[in-house]
């Protein structure tokens with residue numbers, strides 16, 4: 165056991181700057197669990213929580229595998245040259261998949277066949293080729309596809325530079341976790357307003373929505389209302405793809421707050437969006453006694469003064485505005501709810517202000533950037549989240565054309581839209597040439613009324629143009645990418661983009677999201693410059709977006725950069741360096757682990773496990789002949805081994821049986837190895853390997869009673885307390901030892917069973933607590 169001082173020292177080390185000198189706190193808490201002195205930003209963790217297990221006693225709790233799920237690399241989708249991240253060795257480049265026969269060596273070598281992924285690392289010496297690592301296909305869970313930057317630096321194999329990158333990222337992540345947990349504790353400790361149940365008017369407003377809500381909208385609205393009715397201040401993040409209907413959720417939440425006699429602030433990033441949301445809210449609330457006002461630079465001074473006065477005396481119920489709402493001059497009489505659209509677009513000082521608000525007022529944040537699922541799971545409970553993942557019904561996918569720019573096609577596309585009295589977005593992202601392009605379009609389609617909008621215009625004229633377009637004064641809006649976010653003009657259903665080769669995938673996706681928001685069939689034309697040849701990258705990008713109309717699997721991989729942005733929005737933009745350093749998946753896993761640690765739930769994540777036994781554990785070609793399918797099976801098994809579901813491995817086995825018939829011995833061995841891996845992972849082991857004639861298992865710190873049992877069951881076993889390993893001679897078929905004899909090795913199945921039994925002896929599964937008993941697991945005597 166560590167002494168008190170050591171524990172205290174480590175706690176202090178873990179929480180820099182949290183302790184205020186000279187302040188004495190007295191509190192009472194169970195010493196098995198940590199506790200918080202929330203107001204003083206102090207979190208105490210118990211020794212067991214800090215180290216993940218009780219030191220020196222064999223009373224481990226069952227380990228939860230929560231937060232461990234992640235995207236195991238899918239070799240089916242790997243191309244030579246793709247970057248991957250290996251847990252121990254870091255960022256490397258995938259070279260190929262090979263099959264190799266390996267021998268265990270020694271006097272009785274056993275030959276086995278395995279498939280490997282070959283990964284290339286940075287050269288250890290200048291001028292030398294890169295080092296190569298072979299990862300067996302049953303250990304794919306050690307690999308992740310690298311996502312995070314364009315061309316990352318390759319790590320040196322086994323190198324310390326990787327440890328450094330990890331350590332740096334871990335430190336940053338730890339700070340975020342502390343902040344998240346603190347914010348959360350603060351929020352939990354403060355008392356917010358508990359809004360009352362829905363009023364009849366609420367039902368009336370909701371019934372007047374002209375569409376059938378999507379299932380996700382309904383769930384989200386329920387979640388938001390439930391949050392609002394709780395006395396704890398709400399901090400919910402609503403993410404939803406472009407055009408999936410976030411605004412209606414906001415409308416209903418705002419109405420509920422107003423019904424309870426409070427005011428609502430709706431914060432949006434641009435003046436254009438102030439206007440748009442104002443129209444939406446005002447028209448949804450028409451017929452109810454709700455005062456909605458807009459507040460941005462565009463309102464005349466007199467109107468602004470009136471609005472601010474109305475906010476102060478409580479006559480204004482809902483104000484929609486830019487960051488102006490946050491200025492000192494705006495004082496609410498009874499602010500109950502803040503709705504923030506695209507929070508990441510506000511400046512640092514505004515964000516700080518918002519953060520301060522979150523401890524007292526209910527806050528609903530909305531974002532069109534997707535939040536990665538793993539991140540969502542990691543912070544569940546700390547920050548509430550809802551996702552709109554289903555598009556409104558009757559929405560057709562946008563028909564997307566990719567091709568070289570061509571005047572006739574452009575003219576035809578515009579005319580087709582005009583025929584059905586719709587409108588066209590024409591995006592040209594160069595201010596210098598935008599007027600020329602507009603003039604050219606006017607020649608091509610003289611009957612069209614064309615407006616021009618770009619960010620360099622005086623804001624008043626910019627708003628004028630957009631509003632005119634919105635009011636159908638123009639048929640075609642030639643604009644820069646300022647239309648990229650948020651604009652909702654249901655009557656505009658054709659998007660034409662020139663120089664499409666210059667855009668990133670997520671930008672193309674967001675731009676395309678401007679159309680297809682109504683019932684009409686929408687068209688997007690991504691046109692590249694006919695003169696200049698397209699780079700392969702640009703070609704792939706355009707092809708991806710053309711093929712994937714919906715957010716299918718392919719698109720999701722491609723749109724990882726959006727998710728990275730989503731994570732950045734949530735955790736702070738300055739995190740992107742760390743994300744690039746260790747890759748996105750590992751980064752997110754670190755967040756999950758750090759948050760869990762500070763919540764006192766779980767120890768710091770899985771260890772990197774080496775499981776190496778001389779067994780023939782493969783899927784032979786005779787059993788599954790297609791390489792693709794073999795890899796798929798490997799991948800499923802390794803995912804099952806680290807899955808939260810105890811029966812996942814059984815399911816994979818069943819599926820194999822179903823598809824390919826009774827598995828041969830090698831496959832049975834592979835499945836047994838997966839079970840062993842699972843067991844070893846649960847026991848937090850980092851190695852189960854053969855060393856000469858012995859098996860080495862570690863790390864293992866064993867209670868006296870366990871050591872006693874081990875000696876009794878395995879008389880030749882040795883415990884190395886310093887190295888925290890257990891070494892046990894591997895038996896042979898004849899019952900003798902492998903060393904120094906010609907003895908037959910154990911058959912594979914028996915060897916695996918023997919290792920399994922050994923692990924059970926060292927790490928007995930925790931007992932179910934008996935009814936009425938509070939003891940989790942007992943240190944039973946050897947039996």
Ligand SMILES: Nc1ncnc2c1ncn2[C@@H]1O[C@H](COP(=O)(O)OP(=O)(O)OP(=O)(O)O)[C@@H](O)[C@H]1O
Pocket residue numbers: 375376377378381404405406407408409410411412531532556557649650651652654677681682
């Ligand atoms: N359930 C629904 N059925 C049909 N149409 C809907 C539904 N919900 C919302 N809409 C309409 O879909 C359009 C897009 O909705 P909204 O503006 O709320 O999207 P959003 O999620 O805010 O998108 P963005 O991120 O682009 O701002 C609006 O015109 C809205 O009226």
